[in-house]
Amino acid sequence: MIRMTYREAIRTALREALAADSRVFLMGEDVGRYGGAYACSKGLLAEFGEERVRDAPLAESSFVGAGIGAALGGMRPIVEVMTVNFSLLALDQVVNNAATLRHMSGGQFSVPLVVRMATGGGRQLAAQHSHSLENWYAHIPGITVLAPATVNDARWMLPAALREPDPVILFEHAMLYPMEGEVDESGAGVDLARAAVRRAGRDVSLITYGGSLWKTLDAAERLEKQGIDAEVIDLRVLRPLDMAMVFASIARTHRAVVVDEGWRTGSLAGEISAQIMENAFDELDAPVRRVCSAEAPMPYPKHLEDAALPQAERIVATVREIYG
């Protein structure tokens, strides 16, 4: 076990990938000279050169598409889209090309592309820079969607993603970059198939992912003081979802709350809730509840942003509504 920040974990994984496989290269806006908008690739340009740490112009659709083409051409591109907010400009390439090529070509082509992007709110960046649209990506057949919430997952999900023969979208929550945590140097136990129980509990299952994990764990501690023993599940992989672990948890707790930073209507939390009803209806002692973001463009002031985003208080209150 070694301690490092989420940012360092990603940088370590990037460096390792670039060193290990000559087919791997990093491409995106300001990944080189600037060192990455979140400093994830700081130092990598000097170490690997301009060919493999490639600063891209502001042309999201085309450099993401170029990543798809390079993957078709046998490379293992890691494309950094600075944030999910800008990824909308490249969404056509993801939906219509990256996600369709294998199936549409009758299995002839493979797109081993990894796209990384920062996501989420919490830094007072207002309406155009605070999106959390993981649910949209999780809706697209043909891709795998990851949301590392721990430093260890930040360290090991990237190499696992690079082993995938098909496109992988990796969401890094912008609030987590400075977070410190333990990394298991063996990388054991990090796969792209399973969710993780981050806290075992008997009374209620709190299901979440990404940046919301920490607020949810905080809520679980507060609930413990109130005599409610919450289990916290980190989905980790948003597509395909590991619902088996969720159902198993609910079979024990019979209650669930889904915490998701996305806007409530059409959120991934809604999908989780629907699948729980479809598959664990008889296990439920209460309806599944959701704690999501307010349905408004994100306001700039701290007090309004805090009110818009899921918070431990609201998670606790929601659990109390369905509990006892």
Next chain:
Amino acid sequence: MIRMTYREAIRTALREALAADSRVFLMGEDVGRYGGAYACSKGLLAEFGEERVRDAPLAESSFVGAGIGAALGGMRPIVEVMTVNFSLLALDQVVNNAATLRHMSGGQFSVPLVVRMATGGGRQLAAQHSHSLENWYAHIPGITVLAPATVNDARWMLPAALREPDPVILFEHAMLYPMEGEVDESGAGVDLARAAVRRAGRDVSLITYGGSLWKTLDAAERLEKQGIDAEVIDLRVLRPLDMAMVFASIARTHRAVVVDEGWRTGSLAGEISAQIMENAFDELDAPVRRVCSAEAPMPYPKHLEDAALPQAERIVATVREIYG
């Protein structure tokens, strides 16, 4: 009551709007000379001239953004994005500009923009031309999303949309254009607030919208022969959702199946299902089920496309699973 096709209803509404308000203009690819990819604007160029029936270059992001700007400038633009498949190229303008301007400016600006687009599969157009992404638009705070499923709604939702002070996205299912139906010349009863019960029933609530309405009504007839009396609800407005009508129906039937052409995971059907659990849990005698599209890029051959899309048979079978 007069009979016309869904296409004629839209054309009639467009002609009426252009004639009634000089601030209204129609802009999009091939809306003029070509007459509209689906012939909805055929004849309008000759009638209203190039200024107001404006052929646009292939530049979705910019002509949708231009519609936003024109709305800010006091016009009432109707932007036709040929199909939802191409709308991904303009999604940034919808999410980050159209939907945010009123809130982000503290209420100073209004974007009375109407965007029309064809949606859905069923015509063997394969993976890049068969999307059904209404759920993504229904996720965006700040816009209204409409899905006319009947000829009467096709006729009257457009004028209602033009009365809205905020952006409205109107989804026209491509399979419906040739469909004939009755139009109430008074326009009475068409608002943007309520869903509609298209068939009253006691045993199960079938909730759907757009092109799936007709498959669902077909399924309801088959169910009747099997002694199951299904109620069919057409959501009509996908944002904001009129869930009150859905809950009222379920309070009578205690069972529900949601039919939605979108891919299952992350579908609008999942959101409906989640809201039903949250608000009508104790009314449910069985878990809410979904009939959605297979999670794969749409294949070209008829037999595979039919297998991928929701069909009456599958709706009937799903109802039988939860019934009795």
Next chain:
Amino acid sequence: MTTALEPISLSRERAHALLRGMLRIRRFEEKCAELYSLGRIRGFLHLYIGEEAIAVGAMQSLGPEDAIVATYREHGHALARGMAPGAVMAEMFGKANGCSRGRGGSMHLFDAARRFYGGYAIVGGGLPIAVGLALADKLARRSRVTACFFGDGAVAEGEFHESLNLAALWKLPVLWLCENNLYAMGTALARHQAQTDITLKARAEGVRAEAVDGMDVLAVENAVHRAAEFIRATGEPFLLELHTYRFRAHSMYDAELYRSKEEVEQWKRHCPIAGLSQRLRDGGLLTAEDLFAIEADAMREVEEAVAVAEAGEWEPVEDLLRDVVTPREARAQ
């Protein structure tokens, strides 16, 4: 514009190869139109009729190591690239023996063995793919050309400019082939572009460019030959704007309200196939018997292709989800 080589400098064999190349595409697509009206081919069908000189002329200078990226109007490119006509026709039928296992249809032809990367139906969507394929070649130190075909309408899309800039900025070996047939569906070039000279747009992105008579297969062959040599020598991109015209409707749904019969007839006088045969006749490189034999070959090929398609099986419904992603088992390997 580049002017054609004198037919005289052509060998009889090459002359016949070029004529055969265009004619077999023409006959293949005429059959497709017929099969569409019979309902054997469905969905969208975009015919290349009138534009054959471009695909045929261009493919002459592209080797098996080079890559092709095309649009939804790509039957001609697939055939000129050497894809099996039977596999292409079977794809149009949606049969499992089609070149995309029947899943893509007319708009999505693929052939990994021939580095034919498709078949893109979102206008402009293939251009970034071409940039990436060329980038892969550059990073892998492979000397190859990626040829990317697209229409004049694609020039209006932002991706056109973004992709050309990337190719020039990163010095990537992309051959941009703009098939300027004067219309984007029903919108004439001058009604969708303020500046209709596409070579200027390429130069503004740092890409060398030239305009060519796309109705003259010899002019196309010559221009592509020189462009490809430039790309192989420098590793930098080059754009050719090929002036051409679509003789048929945009797709089978198109009522052609936007152009006059006269205009179409006018352009048909520049038919690349009739034009070449005439010049070859004049140059003494083509006899009536030759032409008859070439026609017969083309017809036979089409009939055989249809037979292959007819004989094909439908992919079983159980395979609907196959290849959405690679199954876990397969990944282990």
Next chain:
Amino acid sequence: MTTALEPISLSRERAHALLRGMLRIRRFEEKCAELYSLGRIRGFLHLYIGEEAIAVGAMQSLGPEDAIVATYREHGHALARGMAPGAVMAEMFGKANGCSRGRGGSMHLFDAARRFYGGYAIVGGGLPIAVGLALADKLARRSRVTACFFGDGAVAEGEFHESLNLAALWKLPVLWLCENNLYAMGTALARHQAQTDITLKARAEGVRAEAVDGMDVLAVENAVHRAAEFIRATGEPFLLELHTYRFRAHSMYDAELYRSKEEVEQWKRHCPIAGLSQRLRDGGLLTAEDLFAIEADAMREVEEAVAVAEAGEWEPVEDLLRDVVTPREARAQ
């Protein structure tokens, strides 16, 4: 490049107005930087320091009927447009008396009364908005100019080309003002554009264009004056590429690893404010007392603005959902 008017041809009043215009922006933003380090201003803060000549020079020829579209680096444009400094500072604080009710912050300044349409933080996202505003004016037969400011980085985005083409094709009165400060965040122009002459790109879309020394407020004023006259006379768009430089970091998060201190110092010698005062001194249009008075005014204005911001209230949390859409009641009217 356009050369400056001779200072001599300037009236003392106009000379002082231009100097004051730039200086008040400089002092305002220096205060913002200070308040950011104190945590009073949060989120992203992009300073315009070094580029003031552009906003100030440009606004001289734009009337109240004209419209402004800007980027996230728009404090200078807002102030030069005549927006109340107090309302702008309050917005940076996130207070309810801010020009966007505190909801937008530094990147999203709005003022309907002054036709200041914001404040766009998605690079390139404001350009189509400008096309639409100009289209509305054209359709309503209003003779107005829409001025759209954007950076060199935005030129790489497809929307730049799409929007210029629309403006030229439809003959729309848009004044495109490209603030070429040589960097898109940490990426130098030559590292994101193969062809670095932006006027060529504009011409390739059918838009007339000229390059201007953006560090010389008189040159900017002169060029914008002529461009605006052209637009008002013809109704057609015009692009000005304004050569400038950002003296500060891209945002408060930027460690500036991508450029040398020397380069920055070199450019600071071309400071538009120091440059103008020197020329005015040399031309006998500015005394030490004048400068002192102008400085004092600027400082007072900044202090007053901060006071307004400090005094502002926070928007109540209950109003979070207000104005997401218009409430039904309000629609009735």
